[in-house]
Amino acid sequence: MFSQLGLSPTACASLARLGYETPTPIQTEAIPLALTGVDLLARAHTGTGKTAAFGLPMIDRLSRRGSGTGRRTPRGLVLVPTRELAVQVHQALSAYAASTSLRVAAVFGGVAMNGQVQALRRGADIVVATPGRLIDHLQRRTVELSAVDVLTLDEADRMLDMGFLPALRRVVAVLPRRRQTLLFSATMPEAVIRLSVEFTHDAVRVDVSAQQVVAATVTHHVHHVAVERKRDMLTHILTQHGVGQALVFCRTKRGANRVGEDLGRRGVRTDVIHGNKSQGARSRALDDFKAGRVRVLVATDIAARGLDIAHLPLVVNYDLPLVAEDYVHRVGRTGRAGQHGRAVSLVTASEAGLLRQIQQVVAAPLERVAAPIVNATEARRAIEGVPTRSHAAHASRSVRGTSHGNRDQQISAGRRRAGARRPVS
Numbered sequence: 439m440f441s442q443l444g445l446s447p448t449a450c451a452s453l454a455r456l457g458y459e460t461p462t463p464i465q466t467e468a469i470p471l472a473l474t475g476v477d478l479l480a481r482a483h484t485g486t487g488k489t490a491a492f493g494l495p496m497i498d499r500l501s502r503r504g505s506g507t508g509r510r511t512p513r514g515l516v517l518v519p520t521r522e523l524a525v526q527v528h529q530a531l532s533a534y535a536a537s538t539s540l541r542v543a544a545v546f547g548g549v550a551m552n553g554q555v556q557a558l559r560r561g562a563d564i565v566v567a568t569p570g571r572l573i574d575h576l577q578r579r580t581v582e583l584s585a586v587d588v589l590t591l592d593e594a595d596r597m598l599d600m601g602f603l604p605a606l607r608r609v610v611a612v613l614p615r616r617r618q619t620l621l622f623s624a625t626m627p628e629a630v631i632r633l634s635v636e637f638t639h640d641a642v643r644v645d646v647s648a649q650q651v652v653a654a655t656v657t658h659h660v661h662h663v664a665v666e667r668k669r670d671m672l673t674h675i676l677t678q679h680g681v682g683q684a685l686v687f688c689r690t691k692r693g694a695n696r697v698g699e700d701l702g703r704r705g706v707r708t709d710v711i712h713g714n715k716s717q718g719a720r721s722r723a724l725d726d727f728k729a730g731r732v733r734v735l736v737a738t739d740i741a742a743r744g745l746d747i748a749h750l751p752l753v754v755n756y757d758l759p760l761v762a763e764d765y766v767h768r769v770g771r772t773g774r775a776g777q778h779g780r781a782v783s784l785v786t787a788s789e790a791g792l793l794r795q796i797q798q799v800v801a802a803p804l805e806r807v808a809a810p811i812v813n814a815t816e817a818r819r820a821i822e823g824v825p826t827r828s829h830a831a832h833a834s835r836s837v838r839g840t841s842h843g844n845r846d847q848q849i850s851a852g853r854r855r856a857g858a859r860r861p862v863s
Contacts, residue, residue, distance in 0.1 A: 443469045449498050452537045462487035464646045468620075469495050477638040478620045479631075481645045483766050489530045492516070492590045492620045497531065499588065500563055501538040510541070510561030513587045517569055517609065519596040519740075521546040521717055522724065526746050527592065528566045540564060545581070547571040548717025555580045569597065569605035576612065586613050591637070594623040595630050596740060600713075603633070610637055625763050652766055656773035658804045659782045660793065668784050669700050672756060675782055676706060676734065682751050683727065686736045687768050689757035697756055698736040707731070712738040739764050747771060755783040762795040 440461055441450045461469070464482040471478060472495035482488040496514045503513075516531070518524050528544035535542055543562035545554050547570055558565075558581050565572075565581065575581040589610070591597065597606065619638045623630045626645075634641055663671050676684060688694040691712040698710035709723040709732045726732040728747060737745075739759060753772045759765055772779025783804075785793050797804055 440465075440469075444473045445469065445494060446498055446502065448501070448537055449494060449534070452534060453494075456533060458490070462491075464488050464644070465491045465494075467644045467646070468492065471642055471644065472496070472618070472620060473498060475499070475618050477618060477641040478622075479634045479638060479641040479643045480620070480622045481624070481626050481643075482622055483624045483646070483763070483770060486646055488592070488622055489527055490534070492592070492622060493527070493531045493534050496564065496588045496590065496620075497535045497538065497540060501535070501540055503587075504539075510563060511582045511585045512543075512562055512565045513585050514564035514590075515583065515586045515588070515609075515613070516564065516566045516590045516592060517572070517597070517606065518566065518592045519568065519600055519602065521548050521568060521721070522745060523593065524566050524568055531564060531566065535564070542566065545571050545575060547574075548721065551575070551578075551580075569602045569609060573605055573608055576609070583609070583612050584614065586617055588618045588620070589613060589637075590620040590622065591633075592622050594621050594633060595625045595627065598629050598633065600740060606633075606637075624767060625761065652769065652800050652802050653773040653779070654802075655776060656769055656779045656781055656802070658769070658800070658802055659780065659807045660804050661782065661784050661807055663784050663786060665786050668756060668786070669697065671784055672697070672754060673701070673704055673706075675752075675754060676701075682733075683730070684734050684752040684754055685745075685747070685750060685768075685771055686734055686754045686756050687759070688736060688738060689760065691738055693757060694736045694738055701734055701736070706734055708734040708736060710736045713740055739767065745771060748774065749777055750774075751777075751779060753779070753781045755781070758783060758785060758789045758792040758796065760792065762792070762799040765796045765800060 440453050440458065441447075443461060443466065445453075464480065464486045468478060468480050468482075468488075468491040472492065478492075480488070480491070482491065493516075496516075500513050516527055518527055524544050524546040528542060532542045540563040541561060542564045543554070543557040543566070545558075545565055545567035547568055551571075551574065554571075554575070555578075558575070572581065576583070591606070597603075619641070621630075621634050621638060621641065661671060661675075672686065675681070686697060688697055691714050694710050694712050698708050701708040709726060711720045711723050715723070723732065723735065724745065727735045736756075750772045753769050755765070755768060759768065769779075769781040772781060783793070793804070
């Protein structure tokens with residue numbers, strides 16, 4: 439129970455109203471420590487409840503101290519790598535703080551600064567920000583960080599991957615030396631350890647392993663395919679009965695573009711997000727996907743961080759990730775809130791080693807599924823609603839085994855089916 443973690447009765451009541459009943463492993467371990475004021479170095483993946491793990495103790499500590507009598511300036515700062523994650527964290531912290539007097543503001547790129555400036559001028563106790571846009575505000579003197587008491591770095595590994603280390607150093611340089619720092623990361627490479635040494639003081643390590651965070655509601659299927667058959671196999675998977683929307687992961691931006699263009703040519707409503715896309719284009723693509731106007735979203739790992747998509751039935755690994763733990767991030771987009779989800783991986787011979795690494799990280803069976811024989815014509819016919827050769831052969835056998843009257847009915851029905859060609863929506 440959250441009441442046993444040291445949170446205030448007000449915080450526990452707010453969680454109850456939001457439907458939170460049982461803390462996750464990362465919340466159970468991190469919240470009591472964070473409430474004591476120590477620095478943390480925590481390893482936790484997307485979907486583990488890490489936002490609450492750092493957000494709840496920050497809100498609890500700041501609300502107990504009150505907002506003071508002077509001008510309201512940020513006392514809590516959360517740095518995140520992407521706009522999407524900034525929006526998501528801002529929404530979560532605003533909900534957690536609804537029963538307090540604390541104000542939460544979001545600062546990120548890709549949108550005009552005026553609205554953010556106004557929010558900061560009205561006063562914000564907690565600011566959720568991307569490093570680049572926060573520096574813009576610092577340079578314009580529209581934000582004051584001299585009173586920050588709690589700093590959180592969320593998805594620190596991704597911020598380093600995206601080249602934010604110089605920006606992080608510029609931000610931390612203007613913060614008070616006496617502060618609490620909570621550093622959360624999905625992986626713990628040497629670069630993150632060095633970052634922790636630089637930014638924290640005697641940080642306590644908290645580790646929630648990947649085996650704990652893959653939802654039991656997700657089934658994992660593996661298709662061994664040749665490189666040249668991947669696109670046809672992807673089309674086949676997307677046209678299987680009952681498949682709705684899907685998130686398709688590619689390893690590179692160029693690969694994502696190619697897959698997206700190929701699906702578009704085949705009649706599948708598709709959009710693509712990656713690091714070279716503008717913030718506006720990424721936001722529109724995500725909005726269209728959430729609204730159901732786009733059936734398939736093709737993404738790279740970095741671009742997909744922070745995506746919060748409810749009831750996503752299928753994730754496809756068109757390419758396996760080079761880092762096994764990124765598999766956990768990918769499949770964590772499906773099977774949420776008790777919903778059943780499916781993760782399908784298209785694995786070539788050269789990716790066998792990556793598959794073995796993933797199996798070691800993921801404490802769930804990866805079921806090998808025999809790949810059906812599918813070529814471009816078969817895949818295109820599947821999208822258009824035309825019977826494939828296997829279905830046609832079955833229909834032919836059925837026709838030969840019927841009377842002439844029934845045969846005419848079969849042929850007529852076949853013609854009607856052939857005439858009902860339409861792209862997959």
